[in-house]
Amino acid sequence: MIRLMIADDHNVVRSGLHAILNSQPGWEVVAEAKDGKHAVELAAETQPDVAILDYQLPIMNGIAATREIRALQPQTEVLIFTAHESELLIRELLEAGARGYLLKSDARRFLIAAVEALARHEPFFTGRVSEALLNAYLSNVPSRGDDLTHCERGVVQLIAEGRTNKEAAQLLGINLKTVETHRAAAMRKIKATSSTNLIRYAIRNKLVEP
The missing domain is CATH 3.40.50.2300 (Response regulator)
Incomplete structure (x- = not known):
């Protein structure tokens, strides 16, 4: 079976x-x-x-x-x-x-x-x-976006799906400040200056549907 x-x-x-x-x-x-x-x-x-x-x-x-x-x-x-x-x-x-x-x-x-x-x-x-x-x-060859942690990637996905920081915190089971920290770290790593940049990154890396 x-x-x-x-x-x-x-x-x-x-x-x-x-x-x-x-x-x-x-x-x-x-x-x-x-x-x-x-x-x-x-x-x-x-x-x-x-x-x-x-x-x-x-x-x-x-x-x-x-x-x-x-x-x-x-x-x-x-x-x-x-x-x-x-x-x-x-x-x-x-x-x-x-x-x-x-x-x-x-x-x-x-x-x-x-x-x-x-x-x-x-x-x-x-x-x-x-x-x-x-x-x-x-062989652990680096690829685009590899430097984002799993938590940062999860926050980026939810933001790209249109969730607010507060909604992301609720869905991930973490506090609002932690979401804001992960979001800021992700934006810094991918050199994003706005939520639009985060969405483009998420689409390019298949985290969300375009």
């Missing part, structure tokens, strides 16, 4: 994945979430073998959710299922603990194989995730 969790904010994507995965003999979708925070909570409750997460999740993105799930449920493998492909994003997700990365455009050919690999605790990456990107990660 392979127990699975799906986290995606689009109902159509979740229902499609559910139908495909549940049709496999011995597989069961035990939980579905539409945001990152709920995904972390459901992973703790249901303890799936494989969690399939979209990167662009509301409230808590795929990077933060992966990190939390892997910390709380190290036996649960995380497969990132996303439309985004960038060196920076792949590096961040690998560092957070994801062991699989599947582009939505490759799902028809590779979804089953990806889940089977992760259920065996083996990594899975399609050919479109090039060797150059993986080599860059493994």
Whole structure:
């Protein structure tokens, strides 16, 4: 039996994945979430073998959710299922603990194989995730925006989504002053002079949808 969790904010994507995965003999979708925070909570409750997460999740993105799930449920493998492909994003997700990365455009050919690999605790990456990107990660080659911390990146994402500093503090579970500190540090590091610069950075680095 392979127990699975799906986290995606689009109902159509979740229902499609559910139908495909549940049709496999011995597989069961035990939980579905539409945001990152709920995904972390459901992973703790249901303890799936494989969690399939979209990167662009509301409230808590795929990077933060992966990190939390892997910390709380190290036996649960995380497969990132996303439309985004960038060196920076792949590096961040690998560092957070994801062991699989599947582009939505490759799902028809590779979804089953990806889940089977992760259920065996083996990594899975399609050919479109090039060797150059993986080599860059493994050799710690610097990439654009690498100097932002995870907390700074989370604040930038929320600001780019239109959240106020106060709303970001509530969503991240930190105080307002800490958000302001992270925001100021991020702006200094990327040489941003306004919120518009932060939004452009977030879009360029796939932290938010354009």
